[in-house]
Amino acid sequence: MDAGHQTDAAAMSTATAEVLARLDAHARAIATDAAAGVADGRSRRRSRHPAGESRRAAVHPSDDGDRKDYPAGAAHGEGSLATLVACFGLTPFERDLLVLCAAMELGPTAAARCAAASGREFPTFSLALAALAEPHWSALTPDAPLRRYRLVEVADDGVLTTARLRIDERVLHFLLGVPQIEPQVQGLVARTAAPGRLPESQARLAGELAEAVSADGVAALSGGDPQTRREVVVTAARAAGFGTFALSAADLPTEPADRVALARLWEREAVLLPAALLVEVSDPAKAPAAEAFVAMLGVPVVLSSQDPLPAPTTQRVHLVVAPLDQAEQRGLWRDALDGRGGDADVAALVAQFSLPGHVIRAAGALAREVGGDLRAAAWRAGLAHARIALDELGRRVASRAGWDDLVVPERQRGILHEIVAHVRQRATVYQDWGFEDVLRRGLGVTALFAGGSGTGKTLAAEVVAGELGLDLFVIDLSQVVSKYIGETEKNLRRVFDAAERGGAVLLFDEADALFGKRSEVKDSHDRYANLEVSYLLMRMESYRGLAILTTNQKKSLDQAFLRRLRFVVDFPFPNQAERAEIWRRVIPPRAPVDGVEVERLAQLTVAGGSIRNIALSAAFLAADEGTELRMRHLLAAAHTEYVKFERSVTPTEVAGWV
Incomplete structure (x- = not known):
């Protein structure tokens, strides 16, 4: 048994001995009264307590319905009992009542001593009120700590004063220094492992989050991907002295009463562990339930979501995970490749991929395992990780065609080669040569492939993607466009956000479903159609990869829209x-x-x-x-x-x- 367990066991042994001694004294007093035949024995028994310490009905001050700040917990050197008393703010009477219930599990003579003191072989509230010091009725009210946090359970088989009282098993294990987590929350929450060293920008963010959690208890985090947000939260919680458990908002109970019960259980766990809770909201429809759940908690909690959640009624700190800059990505790739990748190899990877740190580490590990040409292996690994998010949003076309398979006039072929050059050399021109600082906007490579059905538009996109060594994803715009206001932009954003990781070649098929001569606003539908087109063009212009639109009816497209595209390639009917x-x-x-x-x-x-x-x-x-x-x-x-x-x-x- 280690020193911590010895301290806990010694503290509990001393506490149970003291409480059982009070029961013995109470039993002797009853026997003395009975032997003496004193009619008012109850009054004399009450007089043993100092004035003002008899059964008082004062309301327990621990909970007025507002959020509370809980301490992180005392050190094990002070004993788990002292930790529990300090964290939950138990009064001396509540402490002794809890110890009395623990004595029933630990002491073989406790049942007999309860029977001698009250006639029942188990602890009851009436026994505690009569035998323990400083009694008060409010100790067993539903909102007092003993019942609010299920430290003590009241059997539902009698009136409150005579019902059996039992210590919760999880609390008993804690008092004995045995690490455990409440079984009822095990299937809902999962312990999160500590990540490796975070990039500098995310480490700073974790520091800000640690201060927010320590000070206010509740914070919100958005941006990035779920795993990156989780790494930031775990690092922040560790800096604040907490472990971290994650809970998906989708797993929250639907019934409000069940959410309240879960909140109470988790509050107890957060204090006993101690730990912060990460509530992950992947579906915006689950946000209200998550907000309602978090509002009931008085312990450290972080709400994690892709997009910022609507502001709640109470103020809280909201932080955003920003994309890694190129210097941070270069450092991550060098570490992931174990220093075996040259500067040119790393620069090419950074120019093409915009991956989170955990994905870069995984891609580097896979590349080292495969061996051979390290840059090629890392490139393939980057593609494999980047395509995960896009596979459910578009149709991936394997790029097996080459230039020899494409039959188009030389003028069109020359433009296609020019498109390849723009994508391949964008890092050199934008970053190394400084054009990014001068132009600032419209740096994405955009193209329109126009021509009749079967004239080679998709084949040309496949050839370009193959030449660049990238994935080609075909996005059917007719499926993206929605009649509901705002839904089209939301669908487009999902596509571009997913594609940003690997800079895939995006082919938006059937652009006529969205584009058209709609610059003249005649009604609200035309106005929103223009907004949708503008949003698509804006995302195409800022997209770090290549975005291609196809159309069978170039003449139906508005000239103002065409001017915003960098390339327009006409695919004529073959002679x-x-x-x-x-x-x-x-x-x-x-x-x-x-x-x-x-x-x-x-x-x-x-x-x-x-x-x-x-x-x-x-x-x-x-x-x-x-x-x-x-x-x-x-x-x-x-x-x-x-x-x-x-x-x-x-x-x-x-x-x-x-």
């Missing part, structure tokens, strides 16, 4: 020579062919997307027949493709095919 080149590239060299003439196939007036569909369908027809791919298979597939557009294949297009 016959370009169609022939697409046909050559779309049929694999390994495919068995017989008599397939590319120049005749190019007579079909269809775009690249349809060419790919026809070639694939014809290949399945040939494979099903067990023969080589022939022109008749391609003719049958062409008829099927034309049906989709409610067109018919003309004799001119298929002249000489069969």
